[in-house]
Amino acid sequence: MSNSSFPVPMLHSTIRIMAPFLLAALGGLFTELAGMLNIALEGLMLIGAFFSVVFAAATGSLFLGIVLGIAASVAAAYVFGFISLNLRANVFITGLATNLFAEGITVVLAFQIFGNKGVIRFENLARLPVLSIPSLQRIPVLGDILVGHNVLVYVSWIMVVVAAIIIYKTPFGLRIRGTGSNPGAVEAIGLSPKRYRMYAILISGFTCGLAGAILSLQMGAFVPGITAGRGWIALVAIYLGNKTPLGIFIACMVFGFAESFSNYAQGAIDVPADFILSFPYIITVIAMIGFSIVQHYRLKGSDT
Amino acid sequence: MAYLQMHGITKLYPASGVLANDAVDLSVEENEIHAVIGENGAGKSTLMKLLYGLEQPDAGEIHFRGKHVAIRDPLAANRLGIGMVHQHFKLVPDFTVAENVVLGMEPRKQGLFIDRQSAVKDVTKVIEEHGFSIDPKQKAKDLTVGQMQQVEIVKMLYRNAELLILDEPTSVLTEQEIESLFATLGNLLSRGKTIILITHKLDEVTHMSHRVTVMRGGKVVAVRNTSDVDKRELSRLMVGKDILLQVNRGPTTYGDTVLEMKEISIRCRGQERPLLDRIDLQVRSGELVGIAGVGGNGLAEIEDVIGGLRGATQGSMFLNGVDVTSFSSEQLREAGLAYVPADRLHRGASLPSTVRENCIVTKHHDFLRAGVLQRRDVREFTRHLIDQFSIAASEGMPAGNLSGGNIQKMILARELSGQSNFILFSEPTWGLDIASSQFVYEKMLELRERGAGVLLISSNLDEILGLADTILVLYRGRVVGRLENTDTLSKEIIGEYMLGLRDDSHGPHETNQTEVRRG
Structure with missing residues (x-):
């Protein structure tokens, strides 16, 4: 691998890798703005990953697989929301429970259906369609990086714009933000903060389901724990992105790059593989520390 | 029939056993400022919560503009033309004035999006009509307390409120802000609005109101024309006989x-x-x-x-x-120091903790041996207090299961045990x-x-x-x-x-x- 071409494939895969982070974080942004710490992103993604690939294989349709995978994730989100909001359980505990449930149910079902607790390959599964626009691809460097990904990558970009419009341009978004900032104000005008929180949770179910579908469908396989902490990193991306869609997009790009780098750096650099594999997580910790330092000074600044 | 007629309104809070409103009658005429006065706990706020649909009465009827109405929630109150300005403002700090005002009734364009321009325009119109001094594009968190109150009033006017309830509106204001509030009320009156002013400040009653209803202990004790009473009589009516x-x-x-x-x-x-x-x-x-x-x-x-x-x-x-x-x-x-706080449920006791734990919390060091609480000593001590103060409870019960009176006895027992x-x-x-x-x-x-x-x-x-x-x-x-x-x-x-x-x-x-x- 020559030195000059090394960064391009690495950046190309950055774009591919960041898509699930981005979708999960955008969903989590809605719950965050509605005033809830949604730690269930990881579990909802996992459920989406499992059911989308299983249904895609069973129906022979990628599209149906994705739709049913999202449906499963939204259903799990509803249960999570119902227990947290209507039964008033602690949202951290129910989020944790959702994650543990997702981890368990996917393996149990995999074993029941396929008799296998490990990696389940679906050999006949169609690949996710790839968008290739030759005219754009001819643009040097940028064309190689941005074009030629599967369609869901581009869907995730569209979702950034859609999320921004919903949050900032619609009455629904105004009410979601009002709910998080002062639920009492929303209640005083006769709206139900609980209802808007439920909507936010269902939205996070939708985007996490799609995020999970990308993970499993691009591999054509389900691996137990396929999400590997991506839901948690998405949660960090929400804060790092300063709770805005564009900020989240940039934060997810950083995390996508970190993972891509660690994939390429294995073998290329003479550093223990364990260290390289932990690179995305180290980046997360450093980013979080940096973010809180910046926040600290910003608060101090506005105080005086 | 009067513009607003509340008849036989009764509200019991079962948790505390307080009869907050006991067959209360309130009659408000159109285009008047009607003061409702009384000491803390006289039942004024409860009555207004019932009128604004924040709570439901156990008995009684409300007639508004000649119609019998049931007010299920604040939205229903708004639809009828009743608006309330809360004592503690309900604003979203990061939103602009205009956003706070339109929240829940946002003007739309293409059916989907907020029409920010007409939101600002509509809010500006209300602000200018009533001579308020707020900028619709300013963030709520940057406003003074008096301006926040103006936003709350504008919010209600934007919802076409004809009857405005102001709950102790001057309690957080400076003297100048009070003056400008009074000017606002005069302006609202000249535009045909009707105002209910909840207060325990006699100056405001004599300055601003046409009529006054005096409440004490959950009941209405007097209704007077303000011009017929002086402050001394009002104060006597408020505090009652010895x-x-x-x-x-x-x-x-x-x-x-x-x-x-x-x-x-x-x-x-x-x-x-x-x-x-x-x-x-x-x-x-x-x-x-x-x-x-x-x-x-x-x-x-x-x-x-x-x-x-x-x-x-x-x-x-x-x-x-x-x-x-x-x-x-x-x-x-x-x-x-021994101290029996006013807020006995939060400051005076820990409700999820047991009676035992509540009784020793101020002196748990005395029950330690080698850093471990001596269960037997703790029990004995608690039982002794339960006997001495005849608390209707067992020592292992969570304090939250006790009645209000027994919680207070438990706190007394603890505070007085230290001599x-x-x-x-x-x-x-x-x-x-x-x-x-x-x-x-x-x-x-x-x-x-x-x-x-x-x-x-x-x-x-x-x-x-x-x-x-x-x-x-x-x-x-x-x-x-x-x-x-x-x-x-x-x-x-x-x-x-x-x-x-x-x-x-x-x-x-x-x-x-x-x-x-x-x-």
């Missing part, structure tokens, strides 16, 4: 000073008027000092300072001769039934006879008059009256001090000057 407590307050001799406050003040940044203004206070052993006042005039702040929960910005405090001004609540307790020579009681019988109140009174007098110094902070004048040797009255953070409790002292007189009609301190500045001259 009720003699069934207690025997024998003579005691005063000993050494146990608690002393010297010129204690609390000032908040950005607020003109101090919350406490140079309070001098002395409690001697064998003396029961009562502090009276309407809520919001400094009673809670005095409680907080003595309890160590809030530092004074000026002045000093001594407990048994020790300077305790900067002590934490833990240090104060070590220095001999402190100074005990602070704040609103000790609020919400208690007669038997439990009687029990509390007897305990207080027992302490006094034992030679302890007792400080009673209470907005209940009957108990102040029945129990205290010396009475201090607070008004706007100042001691306006310092009275010996003799036979000639009556509730009416204290009431006049409480409502600012009498003032022995001659205002905040003059006291200062006399002291300067003396020095």
Whole structure:
């Protein structure tokens, strides 16, 4: 691998890798703005990953697989929301429970259906369609990086714009933000903060389901724990992105790059593989520390 | 029929057993300012919550503009044309004024998006029509308190409210802001609106209202034309006749000073008027000092300072001769403070914890052996307190399962078990039934006879008059009256001090000057 071409494939895969982070974080942004710490992103993604690939294989349709995978994730989100909001359980505990449930149910079902607790390959599964626009691809460097990904990558970009419009341009978004900032104000005008929180949770179910579908469908396989902490990193991306869609997009790009780098750096650099594999997580910790330092000074600044 | 007619409104809060509204009638005419006055706990706020649909009455009917109406929630109230300006503002700090106003009734374009331009335009129109001084594009968090209140009023006008309920609107305002609020009310009146003004400030009633309904103890005691009454009569109606407590307050001799406050003040940044203004206070052993006042005039702040929960910005405090001004609540307790707080459910007790844990929490060190609580000692101690104070509870029960009266008995048992020579009681019988109140009174007098110094902070004048040797009255953070409790002292007189009609301190500045001259 020559030195000059090394960064391009690495950046190309950055774009591919960041898509699930981005979708999960955008969903989590809605719950965050509605005033809830949604730690269930990881579990909802996992459920989406499992059911989308299983249904895609069973129906022979990628599209149906994705739709049913999202449906499963939204259903799990509803249960999570119902227990947290209507039964008033602690949202951290129910989020944790959702994650543990997702981890368990996917393996149990995999074993029941396929008799296998490990990696389940679906050999006949169609690949996710790839968008290739030759005219754009001819643009040097940028064309190689941005074009030629599967369609869901581009869907995730569209979702950034859609999320921004919903949050900032619609009455629904105004009410979601009002709910998080002062639920009492929303209640005083006769709206139900609980209802808007439920909507936010269902939205996070939708985007996490799609995020999970990308993970499993691009591999054509389900691996137990396929999400590997991506839901948690998405949660960090929400804060790092300063709770805005564009900020989240940039934060997810950083995390996508970190993972891509660690994939390429294995073998290329003479550093223990364990260290390289932990690179995305180290980046997360450093980013979080940096973010809180910046926040600290910003608060101090506005105080005086 | 009147514009608004509330008839036979009754509301019982089952959790506390308080009958907040007892067959209340309220009749408001179109285009008048109708004041509803009463002391804290008289039932004014409850009545308004029922009118605005925040709560549902147990009995009674509401007729509005000639129609029998059921008001299920604030949206229903808004649809009828009823709007409420809450005492504590309900604004989203990060939203602009316009966003706060339109929230929930956003103007739309293409059916999907907020039409920001017409939102700003509509809000500007309301603001200009009524002469408010707010910018629709400013963030709510950057507004002054008076401006926030304007936003709340604009919010209701934007919703086409014809009847506006203002719940103690001046309690957080400065003098200038009060003036401009009064101007606003006049303007609203000239535009045909009807206003219900909830307050316990007599100045506002006589200045602003056409008619006044006086409430006491959940009932309506009088309805008057404002022009026909003076402040003294209103104050008499508010506090009612003297009720003699069934207690025997024998003579005691005063000993050494146990608690002393010297010129204690609390000032908040950005607020003109101090919350406490140079309070001098002395409690001697064998003396029961009562502090009276309407809520919001400094009673809670005095409680907080003595309890160590809030530092004074000026002045000093001594407990048994020790300077305790900067002590934490833990240090104060070590220095001999016993304290029965007004907020017994949160500050006085831990409801999920057991009676046992609640009883030993202030002295759990005494039950340690090698760092481990001695279960048997703890049980024995708790059982002893349960017997002695006849608390209807078992020691292992969570305190939250007890009735209000028994929770208070449990707190008393704990606080009095330490044999402190100074005990602070704040609103000790609020919400208690007669038997439990009687029990509390007897305990207080027992302490006094034992030679302890007792400080009673209470907005209940009957108990102040029945129990205290010396009475201090607070008004706007100042001691306006310092009275010996003799036979000639009556509730009416204290009431006049409480409502600012009498003032022995001659205002905040003059006291200062006399002291300067003396020095």
